[in-house]
Amino acid sequence: MALPRWALPEHFEDVLPQSAARIERLRRLLLDEFRLHGYQLVIPPSVEFLDSLASGTGADMADAMYKFVDQYSGRTMALRADTTPQVTRIDAHLLNRSGVTRLCYCGPVVHVEPRSMSASREPLQVGAELYGHAGIEADVEVLRLLARTLQLAGTRSSRIDVGHVGIFRALSAMAGLGGEAERTLFRILQAKDVPALKDFVAGLAEPARSALMILPELYGNANVLVRARSLLPDVAGVREALDQMLHLAKHLGEQPLSFDLADLRGYHYHSGLMFAAYCGNSPTALALGGRYDAVGAAFGRPRPATGFSLDLRELAALSVTAGEAGAILAPQEEDPALQDCIAALRAAGEVVMLALPGHRGCWREAGCDRQIIKQDNAWGVVPLQD
Template sequence: MRWVLPDFIQDALPDEAADIERLRRLMLDAFRVRGYRLVQPPLLEYLDSLTTGAGQDLKLRTFKLVDQLSGRTMGVRADMTPQVARIDAHLLNQAGVARLCYCGSVLHALPSSLTATREPIQLGAELYGHVGIDADAEMIRLLADVMALAEVPAERIDVGHVGLFRALAAGAGLAPEREEALFDLLQSKDVPGLAEVLDGVAEPQRSALLALPRLYGGREVLGRAAEVLPRLPEVRAALAELSRLAGMLQDLPLSFDLADLRGYHYHSGAVFAAYAGGSPAALALGGRYDAVGEAFGRGRPATGFSLDLRRFASRGARAPARGAILAPMKGDPALAEAVAALRADGEIVVTELPGHAGTWKAAGCDRQLISGGDGWTVAPLSEER
């Protein structure tokens, strides 16, 4: 059956494709007027470039193949963020702040969930060269702005900080494999499993790590965290950054989840996830990742976010279908001029072809160009058409 596609791979039919394209233009224009410049990385790169600094998860999601020219292992991008970091570090190589954005298909060897596609259309924005929390605040606000433009306003934006876990895990002296197990248990908020893994860990790190899954809610969570977590310099710095974010973004639906460590191997500071449209899964993910550029010879502070346009198109309000205007096939200069003027105004004008099977209404037309005393004018499509 040649028409059957692989599992978790789908076509985008006209209505969905139109919504995806509308959202792409809307969001990229929103980035552009805020100073974010568009880049277009290649679909294929050498594998070590695509997966640098991103941890085992991205390596497992990347399709691999052998380059017939060089004999080296290549990969089909599963995430565009490392590519944009390479562009900033190695190609642009500019001093100071750089704002970049991107949009394109990525391919996953495995779906992220039972309902996810293996070919997301990833759109994102990245800010390089600023280490302060102001840059993180800009990214979260930008995300909220484009979600509102897409008519999928953020209902909740969960914020966490990878630095908290790093400081506590380092103080506990955990071996790498034990730290990995701890990370997985924190993500699932498995408190009994945490207690088992933390058996033998000294205080106060043990109690602090056990407290992380309960540190979830509004701004008051930061106060509770300051009381129950050890007063390590890294912990105090992370909580201070989160408190500043809460103050700078009081008009946004921020919540705090100090056990949310998505991208732990990749991120280095504040992380965030946006939820909307009744979806149990986050519609957008972001955070700070200061170390990724080092693999490309120029480590730069960086923060950003990305989302899948396919998921947004399925959640947002569908744009009303715009009917087309049917134009007769005639070699009339006045008709050609009328058609050109309508198309310049954004109208859809299709030319009537001879031998058309079916009705023009079924083909999407609801109006027609007719000739009269005033030249060519638009009129409702007659019933028999």
């Protein structure tokens, strides 16, 4: 049976007026907040050459992109599945600033497969990226901005999980792993598959064997970092990672931070701290972020970088902020006093809708909950009469 012409592909959807208004209010609110923190808005194109979109942070998203051949150049192009590689390209190649650069963005991305059964294949991605500062101060700033983002949306995070790819890389190097062996270890740790991990590390030398075996158990509050110091080898990569996470625990004590030393999402491009924010009982992360130094090398200029992104549609759906008042219905009259009343209401931010002739009893459907009527020779606003 053929689908009707109005049907959409699975996991794509129209955003109807009420939801669209909520999303747009939140978009303006967040971008204005980012601007107050010095983050400048950029708007990259939705389509680029594949080799650009699949570089750096986009490497893990290559299979998620829709690809096609550009009829102008003959090269393979793709719809972006993540905006971060594009913002990195702008920082490295177009702006080319010597100091710190703060950039933000908001726009749709498209995925071949949804992230979860309830997710859209066209997320509206919003995010902020900080380039040019390698110190922990940048990570603290970005995490605070993420927390502020969730606060403005009325969706305070239930927890922010923090990991650090430096621990995995230091222990992997200590064990002499590389290539496919390292990728296998990554998959095992991501799955928290303890029996498979036990088999994998059986032939490794100490102390790498014991350290890798204990990683899945090292999660919880800041106390787990103290425990990790006593259980993991005191080598540069491990020591630096634990120092940075302890710094976050000290300076972001007001945030619901938890630490997971076996959380390795995006380890192919992340170079340090990684974090994921969760809200309520959702099993999937609402926001993802972390440090990805040197990713700009693909565009000719490696730079320290850290940032976060999230799906504005998903955020708006979870938002508990109050909605706007309904519109005001105005009669079709040329009375100058009425026109002055309408102009004053619109200047105050009210939506005023003219009642076109021939339509009765349908204005609530259009969003009206009040109307302008004339009483005692003066125009005023009253509840909409059914």
